[in-house]
Amino acid sequence: MTTGGQKRLIVLGAGESGLGAALLGKQQGWDVFVSDGGAIKDNYKDAMHHAGIEFEEGRHTEEKILNAQCLVKSPGIPDKAPIVKKVHEAGIEVCSEIEFGFRYKGDSKIIAITGSNGKSTTTKMTFHLLKEAGYDVSMVGNIGISFAKQIAEQPTEWYVMEVSSFQLDDIHRFRPDVAVLLNITPDHLDRYDYKLDNYIASKFRITENQTGNDFFILNQDDPVINKYMLNMISAHSLHAKTIYFTMNNEQKLPENEGGMIHDDEMTINYGGEELKMSIHDLSLQGKHNQYNTMAAGISARIAGIRREKIRESFATFEGLEHRLEFVATVRGVDFINDSKATNVNSVWFALESMKKPTVLILGGQDKGNDYNELMELVKDKVKAIVCMGVDNAPIHNAFKGVVPAIIDTASADEAVKAAFSVSEKGDVVLLSPACASFDLFKNYEDRGKQFKEAVKGL
The missing domain is CATH 3.40.1190.10 (Mur-like, catalytic domain)
Structure with missing residues (x-):
């Protein structure tokens, strides 16, 4: 309930944006409550304890949520989520953290x-x-x-x-x-x-x-x-x-x-x-x-x-980690980490910038990718594809007969070793997956770090 005439702010999702909205709301005099359907990171819990912000994790308690003037929703929570539908039905204003x-x-x-x-x-x-x-x-x-x-x-x-x-x-x-x-x-x-x-x-x-x-x-x-x-x-x-x-x-x-x-x-x-x-x-x-x-x-x-x-x-200017990041040259083969390329268009741009024969590491959690837009660049520049995912069938279906070799692997270490084995001096091994990372890794950063560690282990 609102206290002492305070306006009540509910924050759904206690990630980086949710914590920020909660801290700002508290500073600006709102009665703040944070609700996360999953587990909240310890450092975020510590920050909320320190600021005196009430929160819950692992659930959404409706009676604590549906009495707000404003609800800030994590970008990752869709409008189709049941609790968000109820918030809209209750006439509560829903806004993003940037708003x-x-x-x-x-x-x-x-x-x-x-x-x-x-x-x-x-x-x-x-x-x-x-x-x-x-x-x-x-x-x-x-x-x-x-x-x-x-x-x-x-x-x-x-x-x-x-x-x-x-x-x-x-x-x-x-x-x-x-x-x-x-x-x-x-x-x-x-x-x-x-x-x-x-x-x-x-x-x-x-x-x-x-x-x-x-x-x-x-x-x-x-x-x-x-x-x-x-x-x-x-x-x-x-x-x-x-x-x-x-x-x-x-x-x-x-x-x-x-x-x-x-x-x-x-x-x-x-x-x-x-x-x-x-x-x-x-x-x-x-x-x-x-x-x-x-x-x-x-x-x-x-x-x-x-x-x-x-x-x-x-x-x-120095570029981003995991975005066309040069890792190392091993026996004349360049290794490039483009783990942030989680869609086909990103891979197109990465391949377009390659100047050497390329061994391409693709794969992960497929979002219904259409690989056709890569076809000309793959024919022109790619000598082998190394698949790194739980389900590599879409990649095989797209590029069978287009490149001489398609190799299946199920970890960053396997993928790097397989790519190196089919490379020659003067080639480049490019990790540019075109897919989300959640089948084998925590996120694209974890995928990129594991790739870099595997390269250093060659």
């Missing part, structure tokens, strides 16, 4: 980045550009700590935020000053009634509350984005200033502002000033990273960072 945090952010600025692939790299790169320029900035959302926890414990003037479609599903007023949409390919369709249009609409919610004073940066080369943008423009539902990035020489950037790559040179135009840089001077290689770099560079220019500082920071 709850937004209400207490004060005058700070937000750069929010979404897309099916490249979110984490672009978020980290944008944060790096602002940090190197001396800004008071934090990196929050799906990377770093939760937005709400950052506001509660160490608020900053700028927030660079990785945002998923799940987080955007439960926003109401959330409005980034700069929103970035990198690309859209089919992913998580089980959460969207297996309708791509629902997933697309979820991604575009990042701009729905933006005004004419805000910026929406998006990929002009993405056909899904372009099609949806035409619908938004015709419906007059787009209010932010749009700025595009492209690699298509035929495209003309509106008002000559945005990002472009032509003849191995990246150009970013903003505010009447032009930043030019050879793509060979960028610390991250590969076509997909060039798109990410343009998006980050435009964001940094909007934030007021000088061209020289951006150029300097691009050259020093």
Whole structure:
């Protein structure tokens, strides 16, 4: 029950975002109760005990939940969950942690980045550009700590935020000053009634509350984005200033502002000033990273960072662990850890950037993957496929007769040894699974770490 006229906040799910919302709610004077249907990590329990926050684990007690003014839901809990249905039926406001945090952010600025692939790299790169320029900035959302926890414990003037479609599903007023949409390919369709249009609409919610004073940066080369943008423009539902990035020489950037790559040179135009840089001077290689770099560079220019500082920071940026991460060269064979590639489109980008004959390690918990889009790159670049999963039948069905060898393994150690056995000096072994990791590993980080350990053991 509410106490002493306090508003009651219920937090469903005691992960990183749930803990952050609970801490911020407590700080802002809410009567907070946290409920998790599973087990809560000890360090999160300790933090809630320390803050005086009541919680339960292993159950959802309805009488403690259905008397709230607001419920913050973990991004991992679908609307179809029975307790969430009852919350909606009771007329209780449901919001995401980024929405709850937004209400207490004060005058700070937000750069929010979404897309099916490249979110984490672009978020980290944008944060790096602002940090190197001396800004008071934090990196929050799906990377770093939760937005709400950052506001509660160490608020900053700028927030660079990785945002998923799940987080955007439960926003109401959330409005980034700069929103970035990198690309859209089919992913998580089980959460969207297996309708791509629902997933697309979820991604575009990042701009729905933006005004004419805000910026929406998006990929002009993405056909899904372009099609949806035409619908938004015709419906007059787009209010932010749009700025595009492209690699298509035929495209003309509106008002000559945005990002472009032509003849191995990246150009970013903003505010009447032009930043030019050879793509060979960028610390991250590969076509997909060039798109990410343009998006980050435009964001940094909007934030007021000088061209020289951006150029300097691009050259020093270090990529993410588990995203096209070079591990080692063993007897002339390079090993690359791309465990974060949990969908087919990510693998496409990884293969596209390979310059040597490749042994590809695929597999895991298949999300109904269509491997056809990889077919040309596999024919052109892949000499063998090593399957690493409980059920490797979909991979065999897709690539039988396309590559000379398909080998089944059931652990990272087996996969690395099998890949090494079919490799020659000058080859590359690429772990880029196209699947979730939960059949054999705790998560993609665990998969990547086990892969790296196995490589070191060769």
